[in-house]
Amino acid sequence: MHRTLSVASSPVRDLLALTSRPEVISFAGGLPAPELFDLDGLRAAYDLALRDRSVLQYAPTEGNPALRSLVAARLTGRGLPTSDVLITTGSQQALALVATALLEPGAVVAVEEPTYLAALQCFQMAGARIVPVASDDEGLDPAALRSVVESERPAMLYLVPTFANPTGRTLSASRRAQIAALAAEHGFWVVEDDPYGELRYQGSAVAPLASISDRTVYLGSFSKIGAPGMRLGWLRAPADLPRTLVIVKQAADLHTSTVDQAAAAVYLTHNDLDAHVARLCVEYGARRDAMIAALPATVPDGTTWSDPDGGMFVWLRLPGDVDSAVLLKEALRHDVAFVPGAPFYATTPDHATFRMSFTTNTPEEIAEGMARLAKVLR
Amino acid sequence: MHRTLSVASSPVRDLLALTSRPEVISFAGGLPAPELFDLDGLRAAYDLALRDRSVLQYAPTEGNPALRSLVAARLTGRGLPTSDVLITTGSQQALALVATALLEPGAVVAVEEPTYLAALQCFQMAGARIVPVASDDEGLDPAALRSVVESERPAMLYLVPTFANPTGRTLSASRRAQIAALAAEHGFWVVEDDPYGELRYQGSAVAPLASISDRTVYLGSFSKIGAPGMRLGWLRAPADLPRTLVIVKQAADLHTSTVDQAAAAVYLTHNDLDAHVARLCVEYGARRDAMIAALPATVPDGTTWSDPDGGMFVWLRLPGDVDSAVLLKEALRHDVAFVPGAPFYATTPDHATFRMSFTTNTPEEIAEGMARLAKVLR
Known part of the structure; x- marks a missing residue:
């Protein structure tokens, strides 16, 4: 077996099993709300596409030319001038491709900590060494990044700058400019993973890092704005990378x-x-508001939480010396679930943290779930 | 850039460009015939599947439980008792997964030579060293394999035992038994890539290697019997590999x-x-027969060719010191195409070889294409 696999685990998959009992109100998933899928529109689109026999045949690796144009035009319209994209099998595949193409075994990848855990798995699988960079409510700290860059010489910086998974935080425009300048100065690649950017419920858009940095590979996805089952993502890369x-x-x-x-x-x-x-x-914004409104009565005094302007997640830290994984077992006895924070850390986990998703439950269900959770946490 | 990528090329993709002019009769592709796709049946299947909202959601990595059962039952019915399979994004992904899971950088992979070139790319990408094993009309030579196993200690043997790409050859039952015994004795993995096994036009079925060897990972695909555009493959693996x-x-x-x-x-x-x-x-068998029947009047005396019982390919070797890549340029001037043999070799290519596919042209088109080719080759 490949040496990196002996240490890799499968936490996302294990966690999905938590939510299978129908009586559980789960804030654990990272799923879009299925009742909001445009099922009829998508069914009609498949039916129309399947009038053409060629959609059943082998096709170019780069992707469907019409889809590439439509995605490029959409990105351009959102402030990221784009001439072409590579279509990928979900943006998870884009991450895997970037890891294979850009990382020698032993290469250093700098990541915001905590960060998306399937990205960590990808980099571990490529034999990379992961170095965390400190962050705060404005996202990744550029001063901490400069220090890591100078001491560790990373080949790549990975981050979810907008409505991050798991924290829900958004990197400020001024920090984006500082990170772009660092990348230009030191020649590392930035991988900007942006599955949530269009899901904004308040505040105003911040320009993508890729729009101010030609060292940036930008990853997008149909999973959160369309449907994840279709496994469609895209990748916009500079220079000869495509x-x-x-x-x-x-x-x-x-x-x-x-x-x-x-x-x-x-x-x-x-x-x-x-x-x-x-x-x-509109729907997700109401769900976000329901969760944020219920939090003060749900968590103990001294708890801190992120106040996301979009995306799917609220990130919390409990006071004192507690382990959210232990609390999860108790929560499941009350038919409510969340994700303990530890797996999102590349290095030293903060066991008092956990992630709550607000997208798959209605405001009413959120109120009920938070009431159950209050019995465990308070 | 990852060190292995500087040597990797993209020959399959470059070759597909050859066939784009509509006036060319191409024997170059490895494509199923689009006019034989069950377009209506598949369109109806998508429509019915898309009555259920859950088909748009994230799903377990292992694959759709109903599909896994149906595929396992089908394999069992074809003589390969199977309790479960992993669904993959085409069998190309199955190859990539197996390479990542089973090959350390520097590991040795033994392959029949010539063999499927996208498999070679996969193993190169995993940092493996490829060692060829001699073969003849009965497929891989077990004595040559024993010698390679004893001197090179491969971690894996890769082969397409039934209607091989590019040769069309089928490994005999007695040789399969010898290879299974060698794998058991020396503890290497066998990867049995079987996309063509159901496309038999004459002769009788030979049991899969996986049915007599618990060191064998078996790869199957919907691409040749259904439709490649759906990108559905499956993998049946022993022990803890799944x-x-x-x-x-x-x-x-x-x-x-x-x-x-x-x-x-x-x-x-x-x-x-x-x-x-x-x-x-029935259709492909008639196309095979048309190509084989036209060959004596198409190629020069002294040419040898495989006489496949199924699959998609005839493999030829011209007499004398010729380079089929040079002849291809001349053939394209006569609006006919084939694939030069060199890229299918892991090590020293035999430039006098080439591959002809008979699946995408009718018997009439094959007769016309062969007449054009005769002007180039004779």
């Missing part, structure tokens, strides 16, 4: 499903995705 | 498209895939 990434993708799966790509292209052509995202933002 | 492979797949793309998997499960439940495959075999 050519290399296409070779890596060819070895990984030849190409992403021709059917799913064609259906997405039809959907984007015949439907108003902006209007759909606006509906999602 | 658990490791699921962890590797989670980092690679979380899971294969929930929509494509559900549509395939519906299709297999409501349609007779055996009858569809039987229709494919």
Whole structure:
């Protein structure tokens, strides 16, 4: 067995098992709300796409040309001028491709801590060494990054700058500029993972790092604005990287499903995705507000939490010497669930932290779930 | 950039560009015939699958439970008792997962030579060293394998034992038994890549290596019997391998498209895939016969070729000191194409070889294409 696999675990998958009992109100998942999927629109798009026999055939590794144009135009419209993208099998695959293409075994990857745990798994699988960078309510701390860059010479910085997983935090515009300058000065790659950026419920948009840094690979996804089951992501990369990434993708799966790509292209052509995202933002915003409003009566005094302007997650830290994994077992006895914070840390976990998702429950369910949680935490 | 990428090229993709002019009769591709896809049946399957909102959601990495059962039952019915499979994003992904899970950088992979070139790319990407094993008309030579095993201690043997790509050859039952015994004795893994096994036009089935060897990982695919655009493959692995492979797949793309998997499960439940495959075999068998019948008048005296019982390919070797890549340029001037043999070799290529696919042209088109080719080769 490959040496890195003996240490890799599968925490996301293990956690999903927590939520399977129907009586549990789960804040543990990182799932979009299924009742908000545009099922009829997508079914019609598949039906129309499957009028053309060629959607069943092998296809170019780069992806469906119509879908690439539509995604590039959408990114351009959101303030990130884009001439082309590589379509990937979800943005998880984009992460895996970037790790394979950019990381020698032993290379250093700097990450915000805590961060998305399946990204950590990806970098571990590539044989990289992960070095955490301190962050606060404004996101990654550029001074801490400079120190890590000078001492560790990372090949790559990975971050979710907007509505981060797990913290919900957004990196400020001035910090983005400082990070772009550091990347230009020291020549490391920045991987900007942006699955949540369109899900903004308050405040105003911050320009993507990729729009001010030509050292940045930008990853996007249809999973949170469309449907994750279709496994469609995209990757916008500078310089010669796309050519290399296409070779890596060819070895990984030849190409992403021709059917799913064609259906997405039809959907984007015949439907108003902006209007759909606006509906999602209304619903998710109300759910966010319900969770934030219930928090003071749910958690003990001294608890801190993030106040996200968008995305799916609130990140909390309990006072005192507590282990949220122990509290989770008690919470499950009360039919409510969250995710303990430890797996999101690359190095030394803070066991008093945990993550709560507000997207898959209605405000009423959130109120009930928070009442159950109060019995455990207070 | 990762060290192995500087040497990796993208020959499959470059070759696909050859066939783009509509006036070219191409024997170069490795594509199924699009006019034989069951477009109506598959469109209906997507429509039915998309009545269920959950097909748009994230799903377990292992794959759709119904599809896994249907595939396992189908393998069992074909003589390979199977309790479970891992669904992959095409069997190319299965290859990539196996390479990541089983190969340390520097590990040795033994391969039949010539062999499937995207497999070679996969092993190179994993940092493995590829060692060729001699073969003849009966496939891989067990005596040559024993010698390689004893001197090189490979971690893995990769082969396409039935209707191989590119040769069309099938490994005999007695040789399969010898290879299984060698694997048991020396403890290497065998990767049995079987995308073509159901496409038999003459002769009788040979039991899969996996049915006589518990050191064998078996890879199957929907691409040649259903539709490649859906990117659905499967992997049957012994011992504890499935658990490791699921962890590797989670980092690679979380899971294969929930929509494509559900549509395939519906299709297999409501349609007779055996009858569809039987229709494919009638059509492809007639195309095979047309190509084989035209060969004596197409190639110069002294040319040798394989006489495949199934699959998609005939493998040829021209007499004398010729380079089929040079002849291809001349062939394209006559609006006909094939694939030069060199890229299928891991080590020293035989430039007088080339591969011809008979699946995507009708017998009439094959006759015309062969007449054009005769002008170049004779």
